[in-house]
Amino acid sequence: MILLADGGSTKCDWILLDDVGEIVFKTRTKGLNPAVFEKSLLERRIRENVEISSYRDKIDIVHFYGAGCGTAKPAAMLKKVFEDFFVTSEIVVKEDMVAAVYAATTEPGIVCILGTGSNSCYFDGDDIHMSVDSLGYILMDEASGNHFGKRLIRDYYYKRMPQDIASEFEKSFDLSSDTIKENLYKKENPNTYLASFAEFIFTSERNGYFYKIITEGIQEFIENRVLCFPESQNVPIHFIGSIAHFSEDIIRAAVWPYHLTVGNIVRRPIDGIIDYYRKEVIKKKN
Template sequence: MILLADGGSTKCDWILLDQQGEIVFKTRTEGLNPAVFAQSLLEERLEKNEELRSHKDKVQAVHFYGAGCGTEKPRKLLEQVFKEFFTKADIIVKEDMVAAVYAATTEPGIVCILGTGSNSCYFDGDKIHMAVDSLGYVLMDEASGNYFGKRLIRDYYYKRMPPEVAEDFGKRFDLSSDSIKENLYKKSNPNTYLASFAEFIFTSERNGYFYKIITEGIQEFVENRVLCFPEAQSVPIHFIGSIAHFSEDIIRAAVWPYHLTVGNIIRRPIDGIIDYYRKEVIGKLEKK
């Protein structure tokens, strides 16, 4: 049986497939980003999930695609955590861009992730090509959850929010300066803390203020993470993640001046990954 996972900093979706590609179970853990979480926390989050614990000795392969797995050191850390938990399984850990490509397309295209963080790549139909390395939430991550979280907090403190929006924002979150500074500078995982504020935009009624900040974030992302690819005007641009799902109209408006073509917009890539494995992995194994 193959255990598939699509992991971010906030959450991780897991699906166990049997030898025929049928789903044995679906489950979710908290995020498992090895670039920002300590080994002890990664281990704890696996142990907390009852379904993973009860099936771990039956799993023959773990294929994990996650945020923070694009460089060797954090990838090796997560591989070790999985080897100790899934003791009878072969382990493969790859960055989340690979899963995004599997979910979005089998043809050449640019694939973008808009989640807790953000990223992009060009897929030539065979290999993935990155234009720049992602430097994370402090320096990059345009149009991501943590990007919008930072924007909301700054606008609230600089009094740039419309009064009625600021009032609602203040009721929904603890916005005391002490609380914000403690979460940002003393507690772990400030990126996921910032991203938690972004839900305010996407669970509230759309208004001119929200439209403005989403538009500015998407425009920054397009300018920095899409137009950097020479192929941008000749292939579809695919978007993965909840922020992309809820911002489809703004994405289409943002790319129009550049004569770009929007491809697939997928909220949860895990379903596309299942289809890929049924066709490309399990299907080929059955033919052998």
């Protein structure tokens, strides 16, 4: 059996497929980003899941695609966590861009992730090419959940947020400066904490203020993480993640001045991963 996972900083979706590609179970854990979480926390989040724990001795291969796995040190740390837990399984750990490509296309294109964090790559039909290494939520991650969360908090404190929206924002979150600073500077997972504020934009009724925030974030992402690829003028631009899903109209409007073509917009990459592995299973059996 093959255990597949698409992991971000906020959540991780898991699918167990049997030998003919049928789903044994679907489950979810909290995020497993090895670039921002301690080893002990990663171990605990896996161990606490009942479905995964009950099947761990029956799993032949674990394929994990996750945020924070694009550089050697955190990927190696997460692989060791899995090797210690899935003691009889082959372990493969790859960055989340690989899963995004599987979910989006089999043809050349630019593939973008807009989730808790953000990233992009050029897929030439065979291999993935990154423009720059991602430096994470403090320096990069344009148009991500933590990007929009930071924007909301700053606008609230600088009193740039319209008063009626600010009143609703106050009802939804504890906005005291002590609470915010404690979560950002003393507690674990500050990127996930910031991203939690972004839900306010996407679960509230769309208005001019939200439209402006999303548009500016998407434009910044396009300028920094799409136009950096010379191929962007000639291939479709695919988007993966919940923020992309809820911002489809803004994405289509934002790319128009740059003469870019929007390709597929996929909310949950795990569905594309299942299709990819089912094809692999069928191909090997035939």
